[in-house]
Amino acid sequence: MTTTARDQLLSADGVTVRFGGLTALDDVGLRVAPGSVVGLIGPNGAGKTTLFNVLSGVLRPTSGTISWKGGPPPGRSPHHLARAGISRTFQGLNLFPMMTVLENVVAGADRTARGGPVSLVTGLGRHHRDERELRARAEATLRRFGIAEFAARLPGTLPYGIQKQVALARACVADPELLLLDEPASGLSGQQIDDLARQIRGFSEHMAVVLVEHHMDLVMRVCDHIVVLNFGRVISTGTPEEVQADPAVTEAYLGTPAEDTATVPRGGGSAVSDPSHSDGGTR
Numbered sequence: 150m151t152t153t154a155r156d157q158l159l160s161a162d163g164v165t166v167r168f169g170g171l172t173a174l175d176d177v178g179l180r181v182a183p184g185s186v187v188g189l190i191g192p193n194g195a196g197k198t199t200l201f202n203v204l205s206g207v208l209r210p211t212s213g214t215i216s217w218k219g220g221p222p223p224g225r226s227p228h229h230l231a232r233a234g235i236s237r238t239f240q241g242l243n244l245f246p247m248m249t250v251l252e253n254v255v256a257g258a259d260r261t262a263r264g265g266p267v268s269l270v271t272g273l274g275r276h277h278r279d280e281r282e283l284r285a286r287a288e289a290t291l292r293r294f295g296i297a298e299f300a301a302r303l304p305g306t307l308p309y310g311i312q313k314q315v316a317l318a319r320a321c322v323a324d325p326e327l328l329l330l331d332e333p334a335s336g337l338s339g340q341q342i343d344d345l346a347r348q349i350r351g352f353s354e355h356m357a358v359v360l361v362e363h364h365m366d367l368v369m370r371v372c373d374h375i376v377v378l379n380f381g382r383v384i385s386t387g388t389p390e391e392v393q394a395d396p397a398v399t400e401a402y403l404g405t406p407a408e409d410t411a412t413v414p415r416g417g418g419s420a421v422s423d424p425s426h427s428d429g430g431t432r
């Protein structure tokens with residue numbers, strides 16, 4: 150069966166981004182189907198962050214189009230994206246340091262708030278019932294993420310792994326249809342990455358997920374579809390197995406033709422490693 154942009158949640162077609170004389174993305178296409186997990190990988194400087202920024206509306210491409218459910222993308226502000234059903238996490242977590250864990254997650258629930266984002270910050274113009282609903286929703290989300298006991302704590306007083314869960318809870322509290330994850334495994338231990346893999350597969354029962362990630366083991370375990378970038382171009386796409394078997398991918402990562410890299414392990418969860426991240430990608 151042929152799929153069209155209309156069958157997709159998110160589509161990118163012919164996306165090119167130039168920064169002055171540098172072409173960071175060159176004619177890139179991508180499809181994200183409902184409920185799928187799509188990974189963006191590639192060596193350093195390949196264009197992953199630039200594509201992520203285009204998909205999340207932060208960056209307007211020099212040319213090319215982004216479609217959301219077959220139509221134009223929602224506005225570029227985080228609030229427009231949230232209301233459309235798109236949510237994201239940040240590499241640097243971006244939690245509000247002076248707000249408690251619960252308040253951080255309430256702030257992520259503004260898609261359902263009638264008072265809008267200004268009232269979330271100021272408290273003005275919001276109905277008490279809205280406030281109660283938001284708080285109840287945030288508390289339920291904290292329980293779902295196993296972090297309810299930290300509700301009253303400031304994020305900076307918590308271990309990094311818990312802070313990451315707070316950031317995920319904030320991104321998921323409004324039940325988005327598309328969750329964009331920017332290096333979700335960075336800074337996590339092996340056990341935490343195992344837990345994260347299960348969590349991401351669980352997310353895909355309710356929403357589509359796009360992740361930029363250097364941790365190849367995680368990418369190969371959780372993704373239905375992978376897009377490999379190098380020097381701003383898509384050099385391979387397919388299932389984890391297809392991408393791992395593609396000599397162009399091995400060559401891009403190792404900088405040598407595939408026939409010279411016969412010892413690179415295949416078939417396991419981490420067949421394609423990123424030599425630029427000697428810690429296995431958990432930078």
Ligand SMILES: Nc1ncnc2c1ncn2[C@@H]1O[C@H](COP(=O)(O)OP(=O)(O)OP(=O)(O)O)[C@@H](O)[C@H]1O
Pocket residue numbers: 168171172173191192193194195196197198199200
């Ligand atoms: N704002 C910018 N101005 C100029 N050049 C930029 C800008 N942002 C990115 N670039 C360049 O665009 C190219 C792609 O960068 P990008 O950060 O998207 O790659 P990446 O795959 O995310 O890399 P990494 O894995 O190191 O984070 C790089 O050559 C980078 O130097």
